Amino acid sequence: MILGAVTPKNVGDKRTTLHPQSIKAVLDMGIKVIFESGIGLQADIPDKALLDLGAKSLSRDECLNSADVLFCSEPIEPEEINLIKKGSSIIGVLEPFSNKKQFKIHAEKGINSISMEFIPRITRAQKMDVLSSQSNLAGYVSVIESAKLLNSALPMMMTAAGTLKPARVFVIGVGVAGLQAIATAKRLGARVEAFDTRPVVEEQVKSLGAKFIKIDLGETGQTDQGYAEELSKEQIEKQKKLQADVCANSDIVITTAQLFGRPAPKLIDRKTIERMKPGSVIFDMAVESGGNVEGSVPDSLQKFNGVKVIGYRNLSSFVSDHASFALSNNLINFVMDFYDKENAQMNFDLEDEIIKSSMFVKDGKILKREFS
Ligand code: NAD
Numbered sequence: 001m002i003l004g005a006v007t008p009k010n011v012g013d014k015r016t017t018l019h020p021q022s023i024k025a026v027l028d029m030g031i032k033v034i035f036e037s038g039i040g041l042q043a044d045i046p047d048k049a050l051l052d053l054g055a056k057s058l059s060r061d062e063c064l065n066s067a068d069v070l071f072c073s074e075p076i077e078p079e080e081i082n083l084i085k086k087g088s089s090i091i092g093v094l095e096p097f098s099n100k101k102q103f104k105i106h107a108e109k110g111i112n113s114i115s116m117e118f119i120p121r122i123t124r125a126q127k128m129d130v131l132s133s134q135s136n137l138a139g140y141v142s143v144i145e146s147a148k149l150l151n152s153a154l155p156m157m158m159t160a161a162g163t164l165k166p167a168r169v170f171v172i173g174v175g176v177a178g179l180q181a182i183a184t185a186k187r188l189g190a191r192v193e194a195f196d197t198r199p200v201v202e203e204q205v206k207s208l209g210a211k212f213i214k215i216d217l218g219e220t221g222q223t224d225q226g227y228a229e230e231l232s233k234e235q236i237e238k239q240k241k242l243q244a245d246v247c248a249n250s251d252i253v254i255t256t257a258q259l260f261g262r263p264a265p266k267l268i269d270r271k272t273i274e275r276m277k278p279g280s281v282i283f284d285m286a287v288e289s290g291g292n293v294e295g296s297v298p299d300s301l302q303k304f305n306g307v308k309v310i311g312y313r314n315l316s317s318f319v320s321d322h323a324s325f326a327l328s329n330n331l332i333n334f335v336m337d338f339y340d341k342e343n344a345q346m347n348f349d350l351e352d353e354i355i356k357s358s359m360f361v362k363d364g365k366i367l368k369r370e371f372s
Pocket of ligand 1 (some may be wrong): 120121122123125126129131132135172173174175176177178195196197198225226227228231239256257258259260265267
């Protein structure tokens with residue numbers, strides 16, 4: 001079997017799906033690895049690092065044309081799908097909610113596709129969970145980038161010139177990214193508070209040494225996969241009102257609230273921003289899925305009454321080497337678990353919980369009606 005990968009077309013995505021530190025496992029299994037020349041350059045990984053391990057560099061078209069399994073960190077454009085051979089498989093970040101039409105083309109061309117966003121949240125699949133591995137790094141980056149924008153330091157410092165107060169950081173949404181944001185802000189010495197609609201995270205917040213803000217919103221819940229249920233309009237209004245005081249007293253507010261497959265909830269409006277101190281920072285981690293903050297614009301610093309509002313796309317690419325390592329490991333773990341060594345091909349058994357959840361197209365058929 002030939003495993004291949006090409007460079008993402010989105011220039012903001014600096015990751016590679018084939019990291020030298022993770023491909024040895026598949027090479028040892030007898031799988032051949034090919035890659036588009038220059039694939040790791042944005043993460044400072046030279047071709048040589050992959051070539052030395054026995055992988056082969058090719059042109060982009062040759063890669064698309066030769067791979068039996070193609071890794072990707074973004075959907076492959078329709079004109080390039082034409083280059084992929086029938087019977088091969090695309091495994092990667094396919095953004096299914098915003099890119100439904102790709103599946104019809106995959107089915108027509110006889111290409112199988114696996115969307116890693118649909119890896120189920122079960123223990124066996126944690127090592128393949130790209131959403132978690134990238135959110136974790138994004139949470140770290142959100143704090144580092146917010147700290148750069150803040151005109152004061154995060155830790156308390158008792159100096160001869162006077163005592164410098166620690167920064168106050170408020171994290172809204174405590175999933176994978178929020179937990180890492182809390183941990184990073186704590187490590188940098190900030191005073192951290194956090195809120196989530198899922199009450200189960202209170203213990204996790206406390207275990208990181210942060211304070212959980214209690215806001216009674218009535219009934220809230222989570223899906224069987226651990227994702228938050230959407231709040232009613234009234235609940236959102238109540239949340240906005242009750243968290244506004246915490247925002248007003250914070251130097252940095254980091255919003256991470258997401259709803260799987262739906263636009264992010266709007267949680268901070270202009271009225272709340274106007275109550276915050278000039279110079280404070282709001283980091284909108286949901287900016288790519290609609291934004292949690294009124295007025296946030298992807299990759300562009302906005303100022304309202306001196307409050308800085310920022311939200312970057314491709315956050316994990318700010319630490320592109322680690323992001324590539326984690327992403328490559330996730331994908332390779334998937335291949336290792338479903339590789340049939342005897343027949344030198346992938347075994348997509350739809351009885352398997354992981355395949356059933358993540359496989360979108362198999363043998364010319366779209367398996368999920370809502371994406372056809
Ligand atoms: P996510 O990216 O979907 O959302 C981020 C957070 O925003 C979530 O915690 C969500 O509850 C919160 N949120 C939504 N609406 C909100 C609102 N109005 N106000 C405040 N917060 C709001 O979440 P995620 O990072 O995917 O994690 C969801 C859960 O799944 C977490 O508890 C995580 O630990 C768990 N998880 C489990 C596994 C596994 O078991 N294999 C893997 C990954 C994550």
